[in-house]
Amino acid sequence: MEVSKKSSKGKIIASGIAPFILLIIMIGYIFGPGSDLLDLGTPLPEISLEKIEFSESEIHVTVRNTGPIPVEVVMADVNDRIQPAAIEPDRFLERYETALVRIPFEWNVAEPYIIGLTIDDGTRFEREIEAAAPALKPDLEFAGFFAIIGTYVGIIPVMIGLLWLPFIKKISKSKYHFFLALTAGLLLFLGIDSIEEAFDVSDENLSGSFNGALLIATTIVLSFLGLYYTSEKLTGSADSLKISKPVAIGLMIAIGIGLHNFGEGLAIGAAVGLGSIAFSTFLIVGFALHNTTEGLAIAAPLSRGKSTVGKLLGLGLIAGAPAIFGAWVGGFAFSPFSSVVFLSIGAGAIFQVIVIILKWIREEGDKNLSSAAVASGFALGMLIMYLTSIII
Amino acid sequence: MIFIFLGMFGISVGLIFPTISEAQTEQKTFVTHTGGVITTSGEVIDPVYVESTMEFDPMEYLRDFNYGKVSTLPDGTTLREFTIIAEDDKIMEVSPGVFYNVWTFNGTVPGPTIRATEGDLVRIQFINNGSKEHTIHFHGIHPAEMDGVFEIVGSGGGKFTYEFRAGPVGVHPYHCHVMPLEEHIVHGLYGVFIVDPKEKRAPADEMVMVLNGLDTDFDTENNFYAANTIPFYYQHHPIQINTNELIRVYVVNMVEFDPINNFHLHGNLYHYYPTGTDTVPSFYTDMITLSQTERGIMEFEYIYPGKYLFHAHKVEFSEKGWVGIFLARDNPSKPIEDVDYGS
Numbered sequence A: 001m002e003v004s005k006k007s008s009k010g011k012i013i014a015s016g017i018a019p020f021i022l023l024i025i026m027i028g029y030i031f032g033p034g035s036d037l038l039d040l041g042t043p044l045p046e047i048s049l050e051k052i053e054f055s056e057s058e059i060h061v062t063v064r065n066t067g068p069i070p071v072e073v074v075m076a077d078v079n080d081r082i083q084p085a086a087i088e089p090d091r092f093l094e095r096y097e098t099a100l101v102r103i104p105f106e107w108n109v110a111e112p113y114i115i116g117l118t119i120d121d122g123t124r125f126e127r128e129i130e131a132a133a134p135a136l137k138p139d140l141e142f143a144g145f146f147a148i149i150g151t152y153v154g155i156i157p158v159m160i161g162l163l164w165l166p167f168i169k170k171i172s173k174s175k176y177h178f179f180l181a182l183t184a185g186l187l188l189f190l191g192i193d194s195i196e197e198a199f200d201v202s203d204e205n206l207s208g209s210f211n212g213a214l215l216i217a218t219t220i221v222l223s224f225l226g227l228y229y230t231s232e233k234l235t236g237s238a239d240s241l242k243i244s245k246p247v248a249i250g251l252m253i254a255i256g257i258g259l260h261n262f263g264e265g266l267a268i269g270a271a272v273g274l275g276s277i278a279f280s281t282f283l284i285v286g287f288a289l290h291n292t293t294e295g296l297a298i299a300a301p302l303s304r305g306k307s308t309v310g311k312l313l314g315l316g317l318i319a320g321a322p323a324i325f326g327a328w329v330g331g332f333a334f335s336p337f338s339s340v341v342f343l344s345i346g347a348g349a350i351f352q353v354i355v356i357i358l359k360w361i362r363e364e365g366d367k368n369l370s371s372a373a374v375a376s377g378f379a380l381g382m383l384i385m386y387l388t389s390i391i392i
Numbered sequence B: 001m002i003f004i005f006l007g008m009f010g011i012s013v014g015l016i017f018p019t020i021s022e023a024q025t026e027q028k029t030f031v032t033h034t035g036g037v038i039t040t041s042g043e044v045i046d047p048v049y050v051e052s053t054m055e056f057d058p059m060e061y062l063r064d065f066n067y068g069k070v071s072t073l074p075d076g077t078t079l080r081e082f083t084i085i086a087e088d089d090k091i092m093e094v095s096p097g098v099f100y101n102v103w104t105f106n107g108t109v110p111g112p113t114i115r116a117t118e119g120d121l122v123r124i125q126f127i128n129n130g131s132k133e134h135t136i137h138f139h140g141i142h143p144a145e146m147d148g149v150f151e152i153v154g155s156g157g158g159k160f161t162y163e164f165r166a167g168p169v170g171v172h173p174y175h176c177h178v179m180p181l182e183e184h185i186v187h188g189l190y191g192v193f194i195v196d197p198k199e200k201r202a203p204a205d206e207m208v209m210v211l212n213g214l215d216t217d218f219d220t221e222n223n224f225y226a227a228n229t230i231p232f233y234y235q236h237h238p239i240q241i242n243t244n245e246l247i248r249v250y251v252v253n254m255v256e257f258d259p260i261n262n263f264h265l266h267g268n269l270y271h272y273y274p275t276g277t278d279t280v281p282s283f284y285t286d287m288i289t290l291s292q293t294e295r296g297i298m299e300f301e302y303i304y305p306g307k308y309l310f311h312a313h314k315v316e317f318s319e320k321g322w323v324g325i326f327l328a329r330d331n332p333s334k335p336i337e338d339v340d341y342g343s
Helices: A004-031 A138-160 A164-169 A173-205 A212-235 A245-273 A276-303 A309-318 A322-334 A336-364 A372-391 B004-018 B058-062 B181-188 B313-317
Strands: A046-054 A058-063 A069-077 A081-083 A085-088 A096-102 A113-119 A124-129 B030-033 B037-039 B043-045 B067-073 B078-095 B100-103 B115-118 B120-129 B157-166 B170-175 B191-195 B205-214 B224-227 B241-244 B247-253 B261-265 B270-274 B284-285 B287-290 B296-299 B306-311 B323-329
Touching: A004 A173, A046 A096, A046 A113, A046 A124, A058 A069, A058 A113, A069 A085, A069 A096, A069 B043, A081 B313, A085 B037, A096 B037, A138 A245, A138 A276, A138 A309, A164 A276, A173 A212, A173 A245, A173 A276, A173 A336, A173 A372, A212 A245, A212 A336, A245 A276, A245 A309, A245 A322, A245 A336, A276 A309, A276 A336, A276 A372, A276 B030, A309 A322, A309 B058, B004 B157, B030 B043, B058 B205, B115 B120, B170 B247, B191 B205, B191 B247, B205 B241, B261 B296, B284 B287
Parallel strands: B078 B120, B115 B191, B205 B247, B241 B323
Antiparallel strands: A046 A058, A058 A096, A069 A081, A069 A113, A085 A096, A085 B043, A113 A124, B030 B037, B067 B078, B078 B100, B120 B157, B170 B191, B205 B224, B247 B296, B261 B287, B261 B306, B270 B284, B270 B296, B306 B323
């Protein structure tokens, strides 16, 4: 018996591996030496000018090889006029490799520029900048500036929102459900907002070879599943961790909102970095109004458990402080790829929080999600967010 | 909570840090348009100021005149025989690092400068070694069947013999005339045909400049412009001339896509003979405007030694390569002191 059991186990393993082996053989055959069977067509090189920065008397271009074959970057131009330039570390770019092209150029603030790069086969790729603005230097002054902005946008509004806690504590059950649903509505809006932002960044800055739409979808799902699993564990073992279930839910909401605020910080930092300062003061006022409601979202579940001031402050910081880090990254080291990923993680986190809140409402409130309180709360949440978003 | 903080902080720092500290190794320097000196740890990509050597040598082409295999016919006519071979598979470096598929007459763009005296019998054995059909169409006066338009010469060794009397006096282009014509011209199938007057022009330092463009990405806009194909070449390698010596430039505009080209000379003016057909100059100017295949002869002398730019005053063209320098050296046989300034 033992022996046959072992051999059948071996068979199972073998049958599981066999397709992989065949697949490897096939790939080896296609790519192997001397097989020009599938050597059809001409692969076209492609590069993407991912980022253009204007520093003193220089224009810096971050270029990535986003095509199927290695390329050489051989020439730079500004407004279609050839310019001497330097490329660091060197002009040879393998697939997905990046390089920094430095073009000495006395550019003028707020003027539009088209920056072009030519590769070895003579193809020119270009990118237009609507208005040149000096790039930010990652010095302490700006780091402090962004920390203050992040505090105004993230931490303070969330803390103000948390002050609704005593009010929510005193209201009736159906009103409480109304506020929970309102929170879910607010969050759904934020989630959609994050996705939209991710698509914007992807369309404007990310080359097609990254499959922007699928990158966003995959990241959202992974983020959702990861946090969902974590939160189930957390709320499941809330008692042993000496935190109440409402606090656990509050914590998950705070983390979700924190990830979202990181994305908002990115947007603000990038806006300041791109020189649209006036635009970003608008952005800051809008986000501050907008984010006050996020405090409410954390306060709502907490109102049904015991919570200390310290815990509240902690949750407020988790939700709000990432705006500061986001502003730093967005302002000093804007990278389209990481921005899209962070925005998508934020969206996934938010959807996960919505699911938790809806579950919480169901458990709390007689297994009913279609009460007038819930429906109206959800709808009002979306509406409030939409109206405050117009200001931004 | 602390972990999340630290995590966020780590990510932020990690994303910022690479841009702050780039490893500074092996510094190179280069000079910019405005004279600034830039230091880089990477490579310099600069066709404008960095000298480069190309397979095609515009300096050799500049003063290279082909008079053919000369013999005299029984009636006393001079016969000049040439062989021109067309190819279309050559990949040539046209600007540092930029490789472009040139179509060539005798292996170069422009093709050889053919030169004859008015009335000579010109016989050109044309061989098409290309993969496409080609012809040679000469501007000038000749019988219809020698026009290189309807007598398509097949690929892979097709032959045709063009034979005509050289004329009229002047400077003329020749080029392939197979459709799509624009494609055959912009890839490089053209050259210069000079017909000298029987009474000879005054002795001079003579040179040929074909003003051309290169559309390396096939978007019907030129990526480069040049005098004699290689952008910025005569800026890196100034054309050496003598003061107080007559300079004669046969200039032919072969630029496609852009309706006009022009030629501006610094520190001097030139006598201009449109198409070179007349012995009396039409203009004394430092600026001529040339349409497609428009050409002429420029004559000038420098009095003062030094460096003089010449370039398209359509600045886009000059900033994309159509710019050069004459380096006028003092001519000891005719020093400046001897020049009579009048009065």
